[in-house]
Amino acid sequence: MSAGTAERAAGAADRRREQHGWYFYDFACSVYSTSVLTVFLGPYLTSVAKSAADAGGFVHPLGIPLRAGSVFAYSVSASVVAAVVVMPLVGAAADRTGRKKPLLAASAYIGAAATAGMFFLNGDRYLLGALLLIVANSALAVSMVLYNAYLPQIAEPGERDTVSSRGWAFGYTAGAFVLVLNLVLYTGHDSFGVSQSTAVRICLASAGVWWGAFTVIPLRRLRDRRVAAGGGRGAVGAGWRQLMATLRDMRRYPLTLSFLLAYLVYNDGIQTVISQASVYGSEELGLGQTTLITAILLVQVLAVAGALGMGRLARTHGAKRTVLGSLAVWTLILCVGYFLPPGRPFLFFLLAAAIGTVLGGSQALSRSLFSHLVPPGKEAEYFSAYEMSDRGLSWLGPLIFGLAYQLTGDYRDAIASLVIFFVLGFLLLARVPVKDAVTAAGNAVPDRI
Template sequence: MTADTTDPDGRTADPAAARRREQRGWYFYDFACSVYSTSVVTVFLGPYLTSVAKAAADADGFVHPLGVPVRAGSLFAYAVSVSIVVAVFAMPLVGAVADRTGRKKPLLAAAAYVGAAATTGMFFLEGERYLLGAFLLIVANASLSVSMVLYNAYLPQIAEPDERDTVSSRGWAFGYTSGALVLVLNLVVYAGHDSFGLSEGAAVRICLASAGLWWGAFTLVPLRRLRDRRTERVHGEGAVGSGWKQLSATLRDMRRHPLTLSFLLAYLIYNDGVQTVISQASVFGSEELGLDQTTLITAVLLVQVLAVAGALGMGRMARSYGAKRTILASLAVWTAILLAGYFLPAGAPVFFYCLAAAIGLVLGGSQALSRSLFSHLVPRGKEAEYFSAYEMSDRGLSWLGPLVFGLAYQLTGSYRDAIISLVIFFGVGFVLLARVPVRRAVAAAGNPVPGRI
């Protein structure tokens, strides 16, 4: 007979078992929200919103949101940039409030369901409603960024230092698995829209809305499994006022950890390139290479399948060579991918699939290992605040890449020139990361230094 291992609240009393239970729940937020990044941002919304904007454009190919002339082909990239600027203002405040109150879970729920609702609302994007599409994209993207601050902040609380590379990589693998599964369903709907009695546009809108429904449904799992940690209550002021004061204190505190800031700067630069490639790849494929939507869906599906193996494989590489060296190797591969993309021939899906395969092998691993590496650089008790700064680097300050991409196209009319401009982000990021002494940075943050990092 075994002893009872549950507490009165139904949670297991064994710390290791409780930690594994939370980890399994934590993985499912990646499973829930990754379909937005995959189906909406990477595959469907870019080309579809561009087509809606072109339908509303004047004879010169420009739309005029708020009276500003914008080339229709640049609207999607600009909307992504605006969404990130909005997130910049929200993420540090939410992170500070989460650490101040200890109530990450209600904030995670609010951000997740606002984003899921905006995504589901994309079902109504049709005709010339490009402003509606841009607005919903801004809301959904900003909400995802805020939710990821809170989600990532759980990592140092639910995983021991030597577990974090593995746990982070598994989270990304869950996300890419769900992205692949939903893309298969999307492909069935889109490719067979005639047999379902749907127009092409209606099929796209159903695929967009389904991502929002999926996001909302599977968010219930982490909300059930994750738990808030108790924190000291603050008296005499509201949570928002406390949050602003804590944010100010966090910014001052981060100056005491210059090596952590050095890593954030490197990550800000190279991840800007990663995020821009992800968000603009379908526009590049459809507009510059002349590939149809079915080819783009299957290419992204290939990315999702290989990204699962890539995330897990690079997690194993990190155990042998360290996370820093593995990330640096991935940045060299990213640079080669962009150079190959510049010379990719139009109307040649086989070469596009080869490029997609290369992206898949490095995408999940570079992101997962960056997250786990940063978790070692966060002072204990400041997880959400520091991860708000990390998320600003991950999404919040990644406005420059889409802006450069959009401006390059606006000025040259060539997506090839736009894609090659992103090489600088990976080159500069590589140099900056190579200069960060990560073992010394972990010790300076007051954390135990893993045997291999």
């Protein structure tokens, strides 16, 4: 074996080791997204807020009258606004210093600690629940900036669809496994000697423990890359200046910005459906918590197959076409959901199956597609903008959802308002010439994209 061949083999082995460690951050944090944000916290925080509400069903934080049923949606929006302020600064600091890993550790453990603190959410402490949600959700968004920024560094261009899809599959596998444990505890809480509300609080807090425990694996396997000498001086103090420089720099890549705009729109719809589905199921469709857990478990199981299956479709049809197909399915899902009759678990399960089929793939392929549009050496900086679209700027959907319910008191009107995100996102993405965008960013164009 020649020296060059041996060096390439060693490099490939190191890359696979990092990829395996990278998958495990999805494995760690996706339990929060599934058990906390999607299943338990929405209905539980709503019930806590209702216990603190006045006779008209309103709570009054800072003297502002809010419907108790809108507290969760507004809290999600507030967490996104907080993340928007922090994410670009963290992304710029990571690129300037080359030290993504310490920043990933800090954001991950802040989020895990806030999630574990949800054990103390009871009685009428809805403000505590809102605060912990804001901290945990914004910390997750910040950590995902750094996590996603590793993708272009640990995967060759031809590998990224597969690597990204596997990361999502790892996350959904963890979400499904922990959700099974949650279902056992929740349905059998009497046999475990705890009340139903205590069982929910244990499920919430255990997601934080899981998040913190499995974050150790990526922290051991991922490595920081060196930056040019002097690149780290004043990184934190220059954060805002770097942010403005990033925004100015992105104007040089208008096709990358066009993709981000499309992704911002349709992903806002995806994130809102994920976060508000359990509230819609419990409050509008009258479904019990056990039914909701089972439905989300179905989503998790099918999302693993969906992420891997759509990754294979992308290899033959291209990532862009595959994502466009998934957006058409998302639009159909919302239309069906609007007309779903109450008290029909089987129909809700069918809808959950459809969501699971497109959920993982649409997110995984969007991430890998964007990785081709990032100029080399600016991964964390640009992925901070991407993450603002992913979790950071996904404030409009929850806000519209909350306002629709605030004004009408009808969750069906709230769910109908989300259709525009998928239709507009489809039209915007269809107009992006992705091959030209890859070339403009200075990257090699894969055979299929």
